[in-house]
Amino acid sequence: MSESVAWLTARLAETAPGLRVESGAGALGQYAYDASNYRVPPRAVAFPRSTGDVVAVLRACKETGVPLTARGGGTSMAGNAIGPGVVLDFSRYMNRILDIDPAAGTARVQAGVVLDALQSATALHGLSFGPDPSSHSRCTLGGMIGNDACGNRSVRHGRTSSHIEALEIVTADGVRAVADRTGLHPVDPGDTDHVARLEADVRRLIGDNLAPIRTELGRVPRQVSGYQLHHLLPEHGFDMARALVGTEGSCAVVTAATVRLVATAQASALLTLGYDDVVDAAEDVPEILRWNPTAVEGMDEAIVATMRARRGPDSVTGLPEGRAWLYVELDGDDQATVNTRAAELLDALKAQGRMTGGRVVESAAERRSLWRVREDGAGLAARLVDGGESWPGWEDAAVAPENLAAYLRDFRKLLVSHGLTGVLYGHFGAGCVHVRIDFDLATDTGRTATRRFLGEAAALVVSHGGSLSGEHGDGRARGELLEVMYSHRMIRAFAAFKEVFDPEGLLNPGVIVAPAPLDADLALHQIQPLVTEFTFPHDEDGFAGAARRCVGVGRCRSDVGGVMCPSYRATGEENDSTRGRARLLQEMVRGETVQDGWRSTEVRDALDLCLSCKACSSDCPVGVDMATYKAEFLHQHYKGRIRPRSHYSLGWLPLTSALAGYAARPLNALLRGPLGRLLARLGGVTTQRRIPAFASRHALRRVLRNAKTGEPAEVLLFVDSFTRAFRPEVAGAASRVLADAGLPCTAEDGLCCGLTWVSTGQLSVARKIMARTVAHLDNGDERPIIVAEPSCAAALKRDVPELLGSDAARRVADRVHTFTGALTDLAAPDWSRPALPDNVVLQTHCHEYATFKGRHPADLLRRLGVGKVDEAEGCCGLAGNFGFEEQHYDTSMAVADLALKPRLDGIDQDTPTVVVADGFSCATQIDHLAGDRGIRALHLAELLDPAADQAAQPGETS
Template sequence: MGVVALPVPTARRVGQGSLVDAAGLAADLRKRIRGGVRFDDGTRALYATDASNYRQVPIGVVVPRTLDDVVACVETCREYGAPVLSRGGGTSLAGECCNVAVVMDFSKHVNEVESIDEEARTAIVQPGLVLDELNRVTRPHGRLVFGPKPATHSHCTIGGMIGNNSCGSTAQWSGTTAANIERLEILTYDGTRMWVGPTSDDEYARILRGGGRRADIYRRLRELRDRYADEIRRRFPDIPRRISGYNLVELLDEKGFNVARALVGTEATCVTVLRAEVRLLPAPAARALLLLGFPDIASAADKVPELNKHDPFVLEGMDAKLIRYEKMEGMHPEALKHFVGRGAWLMAEFGGDSLDEALERAREVADKLGHDDAHVITDGKQRDQIWGVRESGLGATARTPGGGPDTWPGWEDSAVAPDRLGDYLRDFSDLLNEFGYGAASLYGHFGQGCLHTSIPFDLVTAEGVRDFRRFVERAAHLCVSYDGSLSGEHGDGQARGELLDIMYGDEIVRAFEEFKAIFDPDNRMNPGKVVHANPLDGQLRLGANYAPAEPATYFGYAADDGSFSRAALRCAGVGECRRHHPDNAVMCPSYQVTGDEEHSTRGRARLLFEMLRGETITDGWRSEAVADALDLCLACKGCKRDCPMEVDMATYKAEFLSHHYAGRLRPRDHYTLGWLPLAAAVASYVPGMADAVTHAPVLGRLAKRLAGVDPLRDFPRFARARFVPWFTGRRPGGTGERGTVLLWPDTFTNRFDPGIAAAAVGVLEAAGFRVVVPNAPVCCGLTWISTGQLGIAKRVLGRTLEVLAPYLRDGVPVVGLEPSCTAVLRSDARDLLGYSADLERLTKQTRTLAELLVERAPDFAPTLAGGDGSGDARPKAIVQTHCHQHAVLGFDTETELMKRIGLDAEVLDSGCCGLAGNFGVTPNHREVSLACAEQALLPAVRSADPDTLVLADGFSCRTQIDDARTGRHAVHLAEVVNAALRGVAPGAYPERDVALRPGVRHARC
């Protein structure tokens, strides 16, 4: 970090380029603000890209703690001549959230709801506030919400929405963000701080009398408005989604000279927004969805004007390509059952004061349309699943499955009048085919004429980049021929800034430049975006010179053509990993706790991308910046399921650790916890002695410290008898009428919780299976994988596969009880060992207990006492889904089995338990580990009724619940099913270290 050279712009635009003393600037910022000042290369790499095609490494990053920090940051940057960029969720698709500037990330701290006025239906909020968090606070006040709802609503910020003039599907009902802004508190680069909004003549006169910089701004804005008013009225298209350019229409007399709304959509190029007074609307109490099928997407668009006459709450369209891509990627399987046999669909949603009223409205519209393929979705859960299909559009199409091309933004959100959308789509489709871009899926906010698409541009060859530019220029002319807007939602940024003259002409573009200069005469606010824009094919994240390192790896990365660099490029920047609550997802637990970009899946993926690029991060696998970011990755694999791009950060972390520590000393816990199967095998022969060492007051703490284990953690006690010796010494049971199954003896169940395996044996035999265990020691290698000791893991897995091969070739299912180990057999083993016939058999034949019983014993249904309705109430349970069940194995069969045995189960929306194998056992992870559990799991356990069962199949989950002193002990589903067999209360179990005695079938139950 030293002197940073800013790009040298043309003299016509902003004069000569300049140098910034980054070291001095960072030092002064640290003196003046309370928040984070991060000018290290790792942080700069994190913020070098958004979700667009562009990459610009910032000077540094500031994470302000207060609004005073923001003011001080801008003041300090002004002293050094450093550009500034306000950033929200960082999901921008046009490049407006990356720049050679000091990036201010508001999302961690500057995110409060300061006040709510229920009567006026307004709220005052800070710019880093996430949309869903705002609505979570305001909804109890008469169902009031901030109306616009982009697909990124779980993690986009209000400041970002103001920057882009965001819309989303509900803008059909609410209008754009600009339409829902009452006032803004702004800060100019020169330090002027003021509230702006609609300005009456009297208010304008009062401002002029006050003099100073504020009066100068208002006077010059009025003069600009008067000079360009006629041209503004003539050149600005009157369509619902005119997002491109600055919102100069709002300065007109008929719009109330609204300075706040004129600044909405300026993409941080004019001012910094400190606060916003937002308008709130009462959301419909209930909604119903009407689904209409069509032969093609243009025919669907032709129906939009007729549907709009019925005032739908939202009206969305999507083509069959999107459905096909999501089906191939295994996304939303239940919802996709509604999308068959057609080329396109419209989704029209209608609101009402009750569900009956909403459904009646939807049915009435369906009848009036007389459409031959119309379905009203009456079930709320199905409706939400269907919306998931639409909201996953960007992620689902970014990398077309089945070996198809990668697709990119660049022309992803044009808009025309809704009644011209059908014809525009026909011409646009012809243009795509002309350039060979026919793989692009088409979808969007059709009720307002907005089209979304990701296009298979070739952005890594010189010819491909030239075609990219030619296509976008042609598309711009096509859109303008329909009196449309280059952007209907995502803004101009760098992707469309230089094209604004095509849409507006030179005179209005000059007005845009003058408008910016009124607020930012030195062009220090997010320069090179919207006006004085960098070339649309400049500063590309890839580009013709893109040549990342291609290192040899342990994992195969078959889905990424065997390339680790392609895996690191998988992240599309959508930001789903930046959710603040689990909300039916696991990803990303550490980000939910810290709120730091480096702890999101996206942040870690960006660092790996930069590591392989080798420019900002130059030390490759030895990078401490990458190691630090990955340190708080829990390897939960939530991203493998929840990320629309299926980024598998747990695998990438294991890969990185294997190279990072190659040939040098590892952390102590890598040896103790990584080699846990071997250590446990030795200790289980003398369990009493092992427990005495690990649990003695002084000796235990010393032993844990030497082992690199958190001394405040209670080490699990070894069972007095192991499962495998007990099993091999007992008399075989079961009729075997349903065949033979191999019960996988994982280390955790075998040596710590053998009663679970004994219970599973009882269940399987009662269901008619013959149970066997491997005839030699086996291990999945999980602990070596999670600590990055992949060479050992490969050898362990290879030997295990040799032991299992005879069983696999006989078609014997392998039944796993511990989800993390089962997931290795189902997934990781193939990625690590590569293809073999036996490995394919293992992948396909590995089942969970619930999967086996539901699939192969459909009539097996032991019922818990009271579960048949004979008692006062069905037995109740709260259920913690293990992360690897969520991400790899699935949980539907567990839910079905619980229902079958009469258990009234509430599956917690709790995300990761936070222990995550060895993660939560190390001292430096304790705080994050417990904070993850406190998100939802531990409060739910503490508040559960004493008669409610706590069920968790994962050893880590059960250990976390025990160790957090909740006073509750969680049980495994095998034990509950076994209790149903035996007719006992499902929570009535002796201690888990009870000895297994030969001849006792269900020792623990």
């Protein structure tokens, strides 16, 4: 810790007792990044709980000369949310909605409020906040104000600045004020003279620069670059609130805002339009705008292909033929009228002759799916299906919508001339184009070429009358290029405006005014590949390339939607997010802030609460697979060292459970008593859970013998260690159901997928276990392999080939199906199951959700006739060994509280309801949560078992 930071921390302990300040390598490594190409390690990170904390930090920074950067969700793509001094993270604690006034149509919110939280609260009053960036599930209002963010419906609602009534700010010297549409006002009477002088200096500056402000600013709808000084012109009433929007925290720190809300439309329609390329799509934009749409969004085929590859072919439906698409949304008060307008617009566009196809999307689920593709554009474009990487830096240019086609035509020529490829998407209706480009940012030659391209791109967009930035701000990516867009006099006016507010240049230095070179502080660097156990076949640089997948878009910080990231949802800490962990792994590979490599305690601690649920491998737009990274790290970290006790007790469970089967009855009795609790403590296992009862070694043989049909086997039923040891009756039920579905099976017992050794990072042992299993299964038999336990199916499907890296492993993996997948893809066409329950509460295993895309139990249950499937979307919290480990019990229960427990608590005892959970962990967690109420989870096989109405053959479990 530097002397200035030590003094600052000591000072804050006096002036802001209770303020959380972190300066360890873990925090500095995570907060060195946002979603841009840049890396600037801070000296400390502070987490204010009140405006008083913010005042204290600013005053301490002024006293020590330490810079300060305000940060919301950390999703800025231009390098706006990183800085070399103190980073203020508003998202952790200053995230409250202070007031909603439905009559006035306003809300007052703290800077760290996530947009979706505001939207959920205002929706109760039929209102919403108009701007809606694609990052709405994790971006904060403070960040939106900093960048003057827009969003998908900016055609209708414009930029954030249009919806700001007042900003509550703290100046660089720690003075509180309110900026509104009439000027600046002090909060404390003692600061009246100070604030009056500040306002007078601004008025003088505007008066001296009326001509350039009137001629150079506010020319196109999305002109975000620079400062928006035109809001201070006399004819605009000296609107200080709007002038401070888009200053990227370089003039003052926003702690709260009063925002204007808009009425929610009563009806809407979505059209999807196909084109041969994005230029053709852009040519139709002027005609579309005549129809007063709420949104006109565009994207090209690379994003769609990547989405389908990552989440399954059914993840994108409803698009007409084409290689580029527009989404057009219309709204109104009456659905019939809106539908008529949509049909008329479609006819008008057909007459234009550019479309390859178009349709109105009727299904609400299909609409949600399509919007998700567009909203994940930045991440999907970052790591494409062919493995190529692309980067921001020129991702945010904007022109007038009528100039968009001409600009895109010239821009694509520019890309070709530089040998670059760009993935295009964005707000076509507002003339704002997002593009990620395959820059080479890791070498000096590549960086020089990137600088040359950016200079020419800036000149090109200016020649089309456009703006360098249309909503992401200038940041470190474009600040240096402002001189291409603005006159010297305007650049001096920007500098003077910042100096009035921040004379010592402490607020977010290096952006907009006195900008850092655009190729300084780039995060990518040349690396030496690491020797690892996993092969990381989809990443060119192995483990380092895999960790580099994270580009900071922060979808893992969402509280709703998908399954990722359960630990972040439980704790709210960046350290417990997929992004936070990935950034620390990047720092470990880099070897600067985190210097201990595989032995790093900072990385170990960040990975500690990762449940290895694998949801990120599906939900993360760039396909980060933190479960695999954690397994590799644990293997390397503990190589040649004593491991945590639970790695032995739980990691070796397949072996110990097989031995336990020889004495199941006395052992189960022993484990239920005091000695069992002592053994649990010695093994690092929580005593707050019952240890599941072991089945005798004869039980599986008995149930399989009773399930035999005598028909020739069409498939192999892989009896995993969990099924064999704890619920052999599932294997019997699975055999009967498969036979009933036209898939008579042969049971394969005595093999193991190696999952428990993988999840505890014992990869050398896992390799041996997997190699034995593959050698047995890859014997010329090409029959499908059906696995009742989803986590074991996922291990065979993904972990085995990625750890062994052999053709044999890949052949085996290609044959693996979950039980759900087998019934979905392989069952006889006319197979059905009568007399299913009307209501099912479903817990889908995270590994099944992530690995077997488009083959989920909920879809199968609905197809088979279950009336209502109430799915607990999220992790159960037990997650294999995680929830049994003593130190993780509380987090496990907190994760269960997010989705599973509310579903179980909501079961009406008067309404017959069946709970289904194929995962052994999930079923165990359900028993822990609701077993005392008589609620037990069935495996899907037990639910569909033709013999379900007969007495089942139980295993010896007592």
